[in-house]
Amino acid sequence: MxxxxxxxxxxxxxxxxxxxxxxxxxxxxxxxxxxxxxxxxxxxxxxxxxxxxxxxxxxxxxxxxxxxxxxxxxxxxxxxxxxxPGAIDPHVHLGLYNPFGEDVPDSTMVQAIGGLTTTMHSILDKRSLKVSVPELTEIANKNAYIDMTFYAAIMSMQHILELPAAFELGVTSFKHFTNRPEYEMLNILHPDDGEFYLSFAKIKELGGVAMVHCEDFEIARKLTERVKASGAKDLAAWNDSRPDYCEQLKIWEMAVMAKITGCPLYVVHNTVATAKEVVDWADGNGVEMYIETTPAYLFFVKTDQKIGVLGKVNPPIRTRGHVEGLWQGIPAQKQCSPS
CATH class of the missing domain: 2.30.40.10 (Urease, subunit C, domain 1)
Incomplete structure (x- = not known):
C-alpha cells in the first residue's frame, strides 16, 4: 500500500x-x-x-x-x-452517505474485483486541508484494498493559501465547482471567479492540475423553474432543466482561465460532445486540457426511462448524439477519458 x-x-x-x-x-x-x-x-x-x-x-x-x-x-x-494493466479511477466520491471509514474497504474491495488497482478520492471538506488530508490518509492506509490517492475541492481562500501545504502532503490536483451555490446542501462552499483565478495561478506555479465541474447554475436555476411549471417529471425534463449549453459555456470559460494562468485543466464528468471544440481550441493555443466522462454518459440517453431516478445526475444524461460524440473522442484521450 x-x-x-x-x-x-x-x-x-x-x-x-x-x-x-x-x-x-x-x-x-x-x-x-x-x-x-x-x-x-x-x-x-x-x-x-x-x-x-x-x-x-x-x-x-x-x-x-x-x-x-x-x-x-x-x-x-x-x-x-x-x-x-490495472485500471486507475481518477474520480471517486466516498463518504458522501456513509462514514468514509466504512466506504473505503467496501468500495475498494469492489474496485479490486473490477480490475482497478488505484483510486482517486475527492476530498469535499471545508476544513483546513492540513487537517482533512492527514485524517483521510490514515483511514485509507488502514482500510483500502488497493492504492488510494486524493484530490481536493477548493472551497475557500483558506484552501488557496494552503495549496503549498497540500502539495507537501501529496495532493496535486484540485477541484473547483462552477455551479455555485447549488451544492451548499452538501456542505460544499464555492469560490468566486477571482478566487478561481488565484487558485489556478497558484496551482500552475506549484506544478499541479486544476479540475472543474462545469455547469452554469444561474441559467439552470431559471430553466428549472420553467420545466417545473410545465409539469414535466421524466428523465428528459432533468436534461431540459440544465441543458448542454449550461455545461459548454463553463467549459469555454475555464479553458480561457487556463489559457490566462497557464494552468493545466481537467474537466470532470463531461457529457457534451461539443467539448471537442474547446479541446481543439486549447490544443491550438498552448493550453494543456483534458476531458473526462463516465459510463452513465457513454451508455444511457435522456429517454432511457428504465433507469428512473438513478439517471438524475449532474450534469444530466444527454442525447444519443452526445453519446456517439463522446465515444468518438475516447481514442483521442485528451478529448474524452473515461473514469
Whole structure:
C-alpha cells in the first residue's frame, strides 16, 4: 500500500511488441522469474496478443509466446482470459452517505474485483486541508484494498493559501465547482471567479492540475423553474432543466482561465460532445486540457426511462448524439477519458 496521498507510478516496464513469437531479451531462457502467466490475451497500448508475460520483482519483464517465456516456480494459466494493466479511477466520491471509514474497504474491495488497482478520492471538506488530508490518509492506509490517492475541492481562500501545504502532503490536483451555490446542501462552499483565478495561478506555479465541474447554475436555476411549471417529471425534463449549453459555456470559460494562468485543466464528468471544440481550441493555443466522462454518459440517453431516478445526475444524461460524440473522442484521450 503506497502512501494514500501519493499517486503511484506504473511499476511495469514499457515493452514494445515487435513479434511475440520472438524473445524480448536475449538469454531469457537462462532466467528464472517470480511469476509467469501464460495462455493469455495480453492487452497493451499497441494491441491485444495471444501470449504470456513474465514478472520479476513486481515488473513485467517479458511478453512472448509460451515457448519463449522464462522459467518460474509459479505459473498461472490465464485460460485465454485478458491480462491487462490495472485500471486507475481518477474520480471517486466516498463518504458522501456513509462514514468514509466504512466506504473505503467496501468500495475498494469492489474496485479490486473490477480490475482497478488505484483510486482517486475527492476530498469535499471545508476544513483546513492540513487537517482533512492527514485524517483521510490514515483511514485509507488502514482500510483500502488497493492504492488510494486524493484530490481536493477548493472551497475557500483558506484552501488557496494552503495549496503549498497540500502539495507537501501529496495532493496535486484540485477541484473547483462552477455551479455555485447549488451544492451548499452538501456542505460544499464555492469560490468566486477571482478566487478561481488565484487558485489556478497558484496551482500552475506549484506544478499541479486544476479540475472543474462545469455547469452554469444561474441559467439552470431559471430553466428549472420553467420545466417545473410545465409539469414535466421524466428523465428528459432533468436534461431540459440544465441543458448542454449550461455545461459548454463553463467549459469555454475555464479553458480561457487556463489559457490566462497557464494552468493545466481537467474537466470532470463531461457529457457534451461539443467539448471537442474547446479541446481543439486549447490544443491550438498552448493550453494543456483534458476531458473526462463516465459510463452513465457513454451508455444511457435522456429517454432511457428504465433507469428512473438513478439517471438524475449532474450534469444530466444527454442525447444519443452526445453519446456517439463522446465515444468518438475516447481514442483521442485528451478529448474524452473515461473514469
Amino acid at each position: 503506497v502512501s494514500a496521498t501519493q499517486i503511484p507510478r506504473c511499476r511495469s516496464s514499457r515493452i514494445t511488441i515487435n513479434n511475440v513469437n520472438e524473445l524480448r531479451n536475449p538469454g531469457i531462457f537462462e532466467l528464472v522469474v517470480d511469476l509467469v502467466v501464460n495462455n493469455a490475451k495480453v492487452v497493451t497500448s499497441e494491441g491485444i496478443y495471444d501470449a504470456g508475460i513474465a514478472v520479476e520483482d513486481g515488473k513485467i519483464t517479458a511478453i512472448a509466446k509460451e515457448p519463449n517465456l522464462p522459467k518460474s516456480d509459479k505459473v498461472i494459466d490465464a485460460k485465454g482470459l485478458p491480462v491487462m
